[in-house]
Amino acid sequence: MPQTAQTLDAAAVRSWCVRALDALGREREEIDAINVYPVADGDTGTNLYLTVESAAQAVEAVFAADEPDATDAIRAMAHGALIGARGNSGTILSQLLRGMASVLADGRDGDHLARSLAAAARAAREAVAHPVEGTILTVASAAAEACGGGGDLVTVAKGAYEGARSALEATPGQLAVLRRAGVVDAGGRGLVAVLGALVEVVSGEAQLRPAGAHRSAVAAEACEAEAGPAGPAFEVIYLLEAEDAAVGRLRARLDALGDSLVVVGGDGLWNVHVHVDDAGAAVEAGMEAGRPHRIRITHFSGVSEVREQAQRAVVAVVPGEGLAGLCQEAGATTLLARPGEPPASGELVDAIRRAHAREVVLLPNDTDLRHTAGAAAEQARAEGIRVALIPTRAAVQGIAALAVHEPERRFDEDVVAMTAAAGATRYAELAVAERQSFTSAGVCQAGDVLGLIEGDVAVIGQDLTTTARTVLDRMLSAGGELVTLIVADETPAALAAELERHVRDTYLAVDTATYHAGVGAPPLLIGVE
Secondary structure, rough: OOOOOOOOOOHHHHHHHHHHHHHHHHHHHHHHHHHOOOOOOOOOOHHHHHHHHHHHHOOOOOHHOOOOOOHHHHHHHHHHHHHHHOHHHHHHHHHOOOOOHHHHHOOOHHHHHHHHHHHHHHHHHHHEHHHHHHHOOHHHHHHHHHHOOOHHHHHHHHHHHHHHHHHHHHHHOHHHHHHHHOOEEEEHHHHHHHHHHHHHHOOOOOOOOOOOOOOOOOHHHHHOOOOOOOOOEEEEEEEEOOOOHHHHHHHHHHHHHEEEEEEEEEOOOOEEEEEOOHHHHHHHHHHHHOOEEEEEEEEOOOHHHHHOOEEEEEEEEEEHHHHHHHHHOOEEEEEOOOOOOOOOOHHHHHHHHHEEEEEEEEEEEOOOHHHHHHHHHHHHHHHHOOEEOOOOHHHHHHHHHHHOOOOOOHHHHHHHHHHHHHOEEEEEEEEEEOOOEEEEEEEOOOOOOEEEOOOEEEEEEEOOOHHHOOOHHHHHHHOOOOEEEEOOOOHHHHHHHHHHHHHHHHHHOOOOEEEEOOOOEEEEEEEEE
């Protein structure tokens, strides 16, 4: 007889995360294949997997630090899902887990599980600007309703699972795009997998996969011909540190900008997801509401094009939101490098997948990302994507490469041209020393301004402007035709104007281009071509 549980303890929560991740890993491709709503971009399974992976990692972290109690494990699961939520369905799933955690923190028997599922379904609907039936929201509500008033843990878990399965099978009758495609809702399909994993943990019994999992995207492709005009061009996701009142205003502003708006979280930390035509405006709205970070902007090339895959795309790692917008306008899929938190290889692979292209040019734009980017490129190649890694060492080299990118050229020719442009760009950076240390230019003290040329400290100064001018003169002593200045929001506005004037007065044949990196970037990046 299989063992059953009477309560969700910390070990059970840990096991639930592991089993849910395993289930989504097995079924990710099938869920991706039936993804036709809200955008047929074929990544719902992947997004759900990455969301649960983040939840599982957060739970493992509390186990590594100590022997957690159930409340610690449950809160870690919800927090991990929140900070790692991907896509529309992943963001909603994170809110479902958060809603469950708010109740399960007080008790973990069957009655509390039933109440937690009801709280989760309510919280998820409140997080979505315009709830639609026939989606993961419908499946979540059905799971909660099927629990009845409660009962023992196994009975409640099984009831929720069966209710979700039945609701999933009914989704094509509720949403026309699913009916035309001949598929069930992809997000709901993922939620059923997560609930099935919970049943396995508390009952010890393996669950059958829901009917409809075998359906492919063949019918979905046919339905795209009947689809209306394409939706917004970009998916924007970011974490946001902000007060509740500011988030209320943000919801209204983003709702006016686009669709598929989901804002989840609370207690000062939120995950924002929206589809818009103006990605910069969506990020700017977040900056007005609080502090956005982990910003991800993905370009939708249109439903049919995404489904068939674009021939070629560029994936660029950038150090600031402003550069993300600049590169995105040039057609690149961007990944934000947060200060002190360089992207992992998994994040780079995810960005390559989300580019939805047969051929991808990867621009890491950081010397320290060389090995990470190489590992990501190898993994993507193993998945059948042709990836060329151009070892750009700074954002200015990535911009130079993007400037000559021509997707109509043969892949090899395009890569050669982009590599040559990047290689012809010398780069420098200004930074502020955090402590006394020995450098290649001598001993620096905390607070000194460091001018790094090609990664090595070449100048130690006392103020940004004088140090920047010295660095620029050294770089231009070897010649140059174009100076690129990339300034962070925290950098005094007069710096760029002073450097532009200096170049104009001193180097008559040299042009200057200035870009704004946004929040979190180094004070100044300099490129000389």
